[in-house]
Amino acid sequence: MYKKHLLLVLAVIFAFSFIFTGCSNKAEEAGNQAANPDMMLKVALIVEPPTADVQLTTEEYGIPLNCFDRLVEAETIEPGKSDLVPGLAEKWDISADGLVYTFHLRKGVKFHNGEEFKADDVLYTFDRMLDPATKALNTDFLDMIAGAKDRMDGKADSVSGLKVIDDYTIEITLEKPFAPFLANIATPAGSIYNRKATTAAGTDFGLKPELTIGTGPFVFKSWTLNDQMLIVSNKDYFKGAPKLEGVIFKIVPDPETQRMQFETGELDVFDCDNARSQIPYFEGSEKWKAHIVSGPRVGLHYYCINESIKPLDDVRVRKALQMAIDRETLLEKLFYGKGIIANGIMPIGLVGHNPGLEKISYDPVKAKALLAEAGYPDGFSMVISQITDRPASLKMNEAIQSMLAEVGIKLEIQQMDSASWFATRLEGKLPSYYSDWSADFNDPDNFMYTFFYANNSVARSFNYNNQEVSDKLVSARAMTVPEERYKLYQELERQIVLEDAAWIPLFSLDHLFVVQPKVKNFQVSWNGWSNMPYKGITIEP
């Protein structure tokens, strides 16, 4: 008797669990069948985004770039070049003192829930970012607005610098003039939400597709955790519906699996950034070589030198390090020559880039002499840290290890898990490391201030303690004449890279994608990001 009951209970549990998984599959299939799957672009993501709410994430922008719009958009006009164009704002006026921005909004734009877009939505969205209850991570894109600090610190219930003039006009007043303001709000962090839908969604905004409402060319349709996300075409999009029926983002953490899926047609796009070692294969393949799409990247690879660790506090030692690295060989051997040598901090493609900046030459003899002068004729030992399970970084660090060995520097490569790595770096205690950075917005501030403003320099473990440079970086933000601003940035760049040798520039790499022959109009974004707007792409089966 008991035995029968026991079996029954087990059978019921078993059946239920199958129904559980069965149900979710059916729901997902229904979502996919809403549109013609052949007209959907299938792309892969290595990492599952935590949320589609741009106020709560600083990195994963695949959904936001396609489902939301911004007041101003950074449009790719040609590879590596961008322009700020009207988005939800039709036009804007800037007061002579650079403090007041008046945005005239587009009329008749509808959110995915049918609500009309109005100035109050802009006020709501920007206020939400700065509201301490949101616990937002992207506040630095808006914290220059007057009253933002008080709002963030909980001293005010609203942001004094945000003012709705009428339904289609909003006035934003800044604390101080801030030259890159328009470029700032053209980043994904400037995405505009609908007050009614977002308030109703509460903490589910960005997590539940049906509650994640924007005005963008695609509508967020479904999200199966650890599996895939689906966005479908917004037929009522104010700039005209996208030609694609939708985009399926598959979560595929393993690059080798991604490649297999691309070759069998399960994916339409293969992002070579995820497996650069595959580049020679695709370039040599008769089938694929005509379908490689490449574009420059407004960004660069670099080595950070932690100046608080001896003997890296000695500028001669840092200069020796710069000279001991053969960047051309690295670019050729490890990256198949797909890029361009960088000499400064502001990469090619960035406004203010200095093409005339002196080149750092590869000169191991001079490097050795500098080391001897600094008191290290026999070299010294140093540590380079990296995150475990990053084979590409390891290859790079090993190459550097052998180059530095030639001038007598003994390099130890220390690997740690990502949680420890980022936490140690935040404390300013991470040994020197290799990394890269691509532009969020097209302005020198996004590079110079990010790395060399005093607090940031510690939080990135550069520990470049130059208060004068830091102060100038703050004052450059408020300069309103672009030419003068860029000139100041170029001077600071020269000082940081050439005089103080606080930065080892390596190269700007091209971003290569391989696409299925049926995918047309695929264009690499101006900044070279993997996340990109998909509106312009078409599929011709």
Add this chain to the structure above:
Amino acid sequence: MIKFIWKRILISIPVLLGVILITFIMLNVVPGDPIALMMREHIKPDVVARVRAQMHLDDPAYIRFFRYVWDAMHGDFGTSYKLMRPVSELLYKAFPNTLVLTLSAAFVAWIVGIPAGILSAVKKYSFIDNFFMGFALMGVSMPVFWAGLLMQYIFSLKLGWLPVSGFNGWKYVIMPAIVLGWSSAGIVARLTRSSLLEVMRNDYIRTARAKGLQEIFVLFGHALKNSLLPVVTVMAIQVATLLSGAVITESIFGVPGIGRITVSAIQSRDMPLLQGAVVFTTFLVIIGNIIADVLYSYLDPRIKYN
């Protein structure tokens, strides 16, 4: 019996609290800042400081501990830092996948392990015995990740019969269930064999044979039930352990279950999620043990719990 079960449940409360405390201490000792990890390359020290305060991560450890326990007692296990969803929702979604995998694996273990054990015992020292015991030894000693990759290579890449990874229907369950079930089958087979051999030496078996009963009735009517006692105990505990997440198997076959959640929570210092997963699996192991005890007393009337 009811009193016994209640007593066991009450005893499990300090166990749960102890487990929470140990996990809490361990996560506080290892370096790692969840906000730094969330912001990665876009780190801004002032934002980190503000959000840390907003999330009460700067409060003293003992306050955070008691707050967690208090909220957990009220059913609130917090929100995952990394996945930004309520922990209870994530566990609720992952558990059915782990449950299906575990029960399928247990099913494989039983239908392979018990008959193999019986046959080995009945035909001891024969070819069949050696074959099955060899098979069992392989199951126990073969690393799960190796068996998993081998099966993927043969059945997915070479033969194309089964999908490589994912969890979207019955086809996806077959390989992980066999890989996971095989090692359990090995244990079950060896245990069934030794236990059955021991029972067969008892006086009541001799009595059954003496009264002229056919060997098959002796085996199934008298010997088997008694010989399964240790097997049941082991299996109940094993099922409970498997439910806490077959970490490696889930990773290899892309099963979005408890094991994968736990590993990713450790990697991302996702304290609420890890705590939730640990409490949940501890709870499962405790329940598994209680069920094993109850089954034991049902199968062996000589055992009475007071």
